[in-house]
Amino acid sequence: MKNSELSDEALEMIASRFGLLASPSRLRILNSLGDQEFSVGEIVVRTDTNQATVSKHLSTLFNAGILSRRKEGLTVYYRVSDQTIFNICDIVCDRLRDQLETRQMAFTNLVTKPKRSRK
Amino acid sequence: MKNSELSDEALEMIASRFGLLASPSRLRILNSLGDQEFSVGEIVVRTDTNQATVSKHLSTLFNAGILSRRKEGLTVYYRVSDQTIFNICDIVCDRLRDQLETRQMAFTNLVTKPKRSRK
DNA sequence: TAGATATATGCATATATGGTTATATGCATA
DNA sequence: TATGCATATAACCATATATGCATATATCTA
Structure with a gap:
């Protein structure tokens, strides 16, 4: 990074990746996950955060490739993949x-x- | 991080640190600095960004302890210190x-x- | 099929952030 | 002291983002 010319597109990608981490809520979720796997409901409890909020953050992190997801019946389990x-x-x-x-x-x-x- | 309980205050600090990097403009500035020292005016040219914008970003990064600053007459030189x-x-x-x-x-x-x- | 449960999504709102213009500040020099 | 120059700051606007409520979707079970 120190030596390379970065395109606008690259800068945007890097910035948006940092943007994912620039949120206490999302960091709390990641921190509560550690290297274990938890369901949305469990994460809601562990982080003491609104269900909709948690679900949205999880989707965001999943779409960014930071989390992986596994469905089992009604429940969805997330885990840090990155x-x-x-x-x-x-x-x-x-x-x-x-x-x-x-x-x-x-x-x-x-x-x-x-x-x-x-x- | 994986194993530690982080306080709300810690999470906010970490998040706001990432927030500094969650901006293409600021990344462009950091990238253009590399490990050299440049004046505000030079950075304005190198990044092709509005003077006020650059100045604000530089102040922000300086206040966060990411840049160091040196004044010489009218001009102010910045350098990545972190x-x-x-x-x-x-x-x-x-x-x-x-x-x-x-x-x-x-x-x-x-x-x-x-x-x-x-x- | 009806109801219960877990998760996701749409919508509205509050807040934060980035960028720009105009102006202020601080320093040098004529 | 008056002027010019480099940088910083103020005020404003536009946009993005987080959040929470209400509701939809999907799956299981009686």
Whole structure:
């Protein structure tokens, strides 16, 4: 990415893929799935989210190829089929942790240092 | 992520981080920066995007800690300070390539196989 | 076939976001 | 101080998106 020229179309695809992850609700669903399989109803309970909302998000993620789906009678089971999602999330989480830590330290220095340097 | 319970606040932070990347314009800016440093004006030209738009995106990315900024007289130079962005994008790009390839092959089989199996 | 259940979808609405124009700000220089 | 230039910000509009309610669809069972 750093070195390549990306077409508008490619940029749109990449952006919309990130758009899928840019939603707390969808992340909550993905997080609640982990690498297990759950039915829509179970996911509704686990995420404490409206059924219609869950169903729509699941469809969206399925259509994007991030989830796989299996029907059994009335119930539909979903599972994360794209493991790279978790890799990406982990990178972001680590990075956020770093940032927060850095800020935390900067803040600490900000409120403690002046006193000391002034004595 | 796969195994951890994430708080609502954490989910929001992660989501908003992805939200930053969920925009073709911002991706275009990041892509045009690579690991070099450019002024706002240069980025405007390189991305062929409205000055105000570019400036806003740059501020957004800077505030999120993805870009660093250096002022020299009238001009402001930006540079990507968070390299993990490129890692993430690369993962997504690879994954998209895979998906497209798979779909391409599925389509090819779809239009060629029936004829053969039917003869 | 009627009813019950699980999931999906249509519709309406609230909210967020991106982009543009116009203008403000900050710095350099005549 | 007045002017010009690079960048940032404000105000506005258009569009997209998430959500929830009501309802449709599909499947199972009595």
